[in-house]
Amino acid sequence: MSNVLYWQALNEAMDAELAADETVFTVGEDVGLYGGTYRVTEGLLAKYGEWRVRDTPISENSFTGLGVGAALLGLRPVVEIMTINFALLAMDAIVNMAAKIPFMSGGQFPMPLTIRMPGGVARQLGAQHSQRLEAMLMGIPGLRMVVPATPQDAYWQLRQAIRSDDPIIVLEHELLYFRTGELDETAVAPPLHQARVSRPGRDLTCITYSRMVSLALETAEALAAEGIEMEVVDLRSLAPIDWKTCEQSVSRTHRCLIVEEDNECGGVGAEITATLQARSFFQLDAPIRRVAGLDLPTPFNGALEAQSIPQKKDVVQAAKELVTNATGGVS
Amino acid sequence: MKKPILMPALSDTMQTGRLTRWNKSVGDPVRTGESVAEVETDKAILDVEAFADGYLAGPLAPTDQDIPIRQTIAYIADRPEAASDATAQAQKAAPAADRAESARPQAASRPAGDARRRGPVTPIPPPEPAAEGRGHAAPMPHSPPSAAPGVGVSPYARALARDLGVDIAEAQAGPDGQVHARHVLAVALQPQGADLRLGPPYEITRPGTLRAAVARNMSATLQTPTFRISSRLPLGPLHQKTKTKKVSLTLALSRACALTVAEDPWFNHAWTPKGLAIRKRVDLGIAVDTGAGLITPVLRDAANRPLEELAEDWRILLEKVKSGRLAPEHYQGASFYLSNLGIFPEVVEFDAIVPAGASAILGVSAPGTDGNTTLTLSCDHRVIFGADAARFLQRLRKRLEDLSWLA
CATH class of the missing domain: 2.40.50.100 (RNA polymerase II/Efflux pump adaptor protein, barrel-sandwich hybrid domain)
Structure with missing residues (x-):
């Protein structure tokens, strides 16, 4: 058991898989000499050489397509896309190829491809570098996507993703790389797509993922001081979603709040709301409520940028209103 | 902001x-x-x-x-x-x-x-x-x-009502105008009232909070095994003396009770689910008719403090009763109670209900033609036995005959 940074956990996972299986390799911009924009591949070039830790030109669709081809031939590529914003250039490789080929070939071609990339609002990187596109990717059949919120999950889920025979996106977060957390390499990992109750609570369920998990946990502490016990469910995976854990939590609390950094319209929260109201209709004592990013390109101005994504006070207010039924649920 | x-x-x-x-x-x-x-x-x-x-x-x-x-x-x-x-x-x-x-x-x-x-x-x-x-x-x-026609019911509340057999129309909506699970549970947990539908037309109005509290407290005493014991005692001399000393008869009676309780601490105990509550101080609760309901201001340490001090307390308590500003610390926690209906000449005898938290209450009726008054002591039999109660009345009689304690 040790206390590590999120990027260090990913680095350890990469190292472990590269060491364990010689069909594993990684490609991407600056993954080699530079050691990765967020240090995830630090030290790996020296250890495994340039055939397995490969720098590429700025050409997302090409090197992601390279990953697809390598996977078709039985290798286990880990493609790093510097940020999710650049994945837009690789959509043909991701959506038209990786997600479709196993189905279109009737399973004859496996697709053990892992695509790693960070998303999210960091600090004043501008609208084009602050996107959260998980809702878009979540809606593509044939793709899996995990969203680790802690170093431990980052370690487990990256290793599990690399060993999976399906195409899978490991969505990281730019503000999580330098967060610390405990890592136990010997602990047994839960199933890759299983959600977790990060904090039990009696009065309402907060369903969230990625960086918003720590925000939800902080909020839960503040609410507990006022006598409101909020249960926090960390989804850990957006495709598929572990509905069982969500349902079980809502059947205990009868109230559900979804917190997402991505913008509200057509978002992850919309999908959860629609599905949960059907699965848990008779358990709901109030309308499901969302706290989400605003529906606008992220402002560059720091103060405005902070206002455009959920803050602790927003979650506190929504939770209180949900518990006291102070509003009819229109957010 | x-x-x-x-x-x-x-x-x-x-x-x-x-x-x-x-x-x-x-x-x-x-x-x-x-x-x-x-x-x-x-x-x-x-x-x-x-x-x-x-x-x-x-x-x-x-x-x-x-x-x-x-x-x-x-x-x-x-x-x-x-x-x-x-x-x-x-x-x-x-x-x-x-x-x-x-x-x-x-x-x-x-x-x-x-x-x-x-x-x-x-x-x-x-x-x-x-x-x-x-x-x-x-x-x-x-x-x-307010624009919504009728009252909304949450899905969970509706499912609960169905499972519990609760008529949703009986549930009182919350401040948002919606019926939630807690409102259905409140209906399910409330005792079933009598079915009045075949009787004369009626309307249900909500009782005032004082009346509702009395009803709740009285229902809570149903579990108390109670017995009653009565005596006819002369209150005339005490009445005379209070007139010359200018103290109220209720206050003098309270003092007499407090002193009598102090002589046998069992009357100051209470039965609780955890065990017997032993109390060192006699706090005497006195039933007062407010017109809107019953309330019991409490004279604290009524056996040991000077009578003048108690009289001043009593005056302040009655003022608070009048202005409706009696707080829980003024009316809760008595260890012995007194209920005096002596001002109604028609009342020859009555027994009172022992409030929770006490072991006995003394009911005082109006004096009869022979100059004696019926005093009825209602006791919690888990704490007080018949002979204890008889001895209590015996000591009270002596205290009503020898008024030196009021000097």
């Missing part, structure tokens, strides 16, 4: 409070500690104090409606403009549906209620984008709950 004022929780058992009136209007300046409203709890009317300096801002919660604790009842704004801004949205506050049950045919009674519930539908202006505290709310106007 405005901060919410919440319905305070004024006791461990308080679930809801009822505002009796607002002492300030929207826009009025308020100072920390100043009373902005009065709230009626189980038995008392207490002040809701401002927690900060500022200006009272709406929407103000309605008076004479049950409001759950910790719910927002108003706001304190730091600027007068902010206080008046908020009033523009006052219509947002949904008046809780005033639901009175009626046994008359629905056609006769419902329209009036419905008309009131719907009220005039005021269009809500869309919130200004720059307004504070709006978080990430989409710029969509709230639809006023």
Whole structure:
């Protein structure tokens, strides 16, 4: 058991898989000499050489397509896309190829491809570098996507993703790389797509993922001081979603709040709301409520940028209103 | 910037409070500690104090409606403009549906209620984008709950009602006008009343909080195994002496009881689920008729403190009863009770109910033609036995004959 940074956990996972299986390799911009924009591949070039830790030109669709081809031939590529914003250039490789080929070939071609990339609002990187596109990717059949919120999950889920025979996106977060957390390499990992109750609570369920998990946990502490016990469910995976854990939590609390950094319209929260109201209709004592990013390109101005994504006070207010039924649920 | 004022929780058992009136209007300046409203709890009317300096801002919660604790009842704004801004949205506050049950045919009674519930539908202006505290709310106007026809029921509440066999119409909606699970549970947990539907037409009105509290407390004593023992004792000499000494007969009787209790501590004990509560001090509760219901102000340490001090306490307590400002610390926790109906000459004999937390209560009737008065001691048999009670009356008789203690 040790206390590590999120990027260090990913680095350890990469190292472990590269060491364990010689069909594993990684490609991407600056993954080699530079050691990765967020240090995830630090030290790996020296250890495994340039055939397995490969720098590429700025050409997302090409090197992601390279990953697809390598996977078709039985290798286990880990493609790093510097940020999710650049994945837009690789959509043909991701959506038209990786997600479709196993189905279109009737399973004859496996697709053990892992695509790693960070998303999210960091600090004043501008609208084009602050996107959260998980809702878009979540809606593509044939793709899996995990969203680790802690170093431990980052370690487990990256290793599990690399060993999976399906195409899978490991969505990281730019503000999580330098967060610390405990890592136990010997602990047994839960199933890759299983959600977790990060904090039990009696009065309402907060369903969230990625960086918003720590925000939800902080909020839960503040609410507990006022006598409101909020249960926090960390989804850990957006495709598929572990509905069982969500349902079980809502059947205990009868109230559900979804917190997402991505913008509200057509978002992850919309999908959860629609599905949960059907699965848990008779358990709901109030309308499901969302706290989400605003529906606008992220402002560059720091103060405005902070206002455009959920803050602790927003979650506190929504939770209180949900518990006291102070509003009819229109957010 | 405005901060919410919440319905305070004024006791461990308080679930809801009822505002009796607002002492300030929207826009009025308020100072920390100043009373902005009065709230009626189980038995008392207490002040809701401002927690900060500022200006009272709406929407103000309605008076004479049950409001759950910790719910927002108003706001304190730091600027007068902010206080008046908020009033523009006052219509947002949904008046809780005033639901009175009626046994008359629905056609006769419902329209009036419905008309009131719907009220005039005021269009809500869309919130200004720059307004504070709006978080990430989409710029969509709230639809006023008052415009909704009828009362909404949450899916969980409906499912619970079905499973528990509760008639949803009996559930009282919350402040948002919706029936939630807790309202269905409240109906399920309340004791079943008599079926009045075949009798004369009736209307159900909600009892005042004092009457409701008395009803609750009296029902709670049903489990007490009680016996009664009576004696006819001369109260004449005591009455005479109180006249010359200018003390009230009730006070003198209370003192006599307190001294008698002090001689046998068993009368000062109480049976609790955890064991016997042994108390060193005699706190004497005296039943007082307020017109609106029964209340029992308590004279603390009634056996040891000087009579003049008790008389002053008694005067203050009666004033508080009159003004409706008796707080729980004034009327709870007596170890022995006295109920005097002696001013009604028709009452020759009665027995009183032992309140929870005490082991005995003495009922005093009107004097008979022979100059004797029937005193009935009701006792909790878990604590007091028959012979103890007989000896208590014996000692009380001596005290009523030899009045040296009142000198």
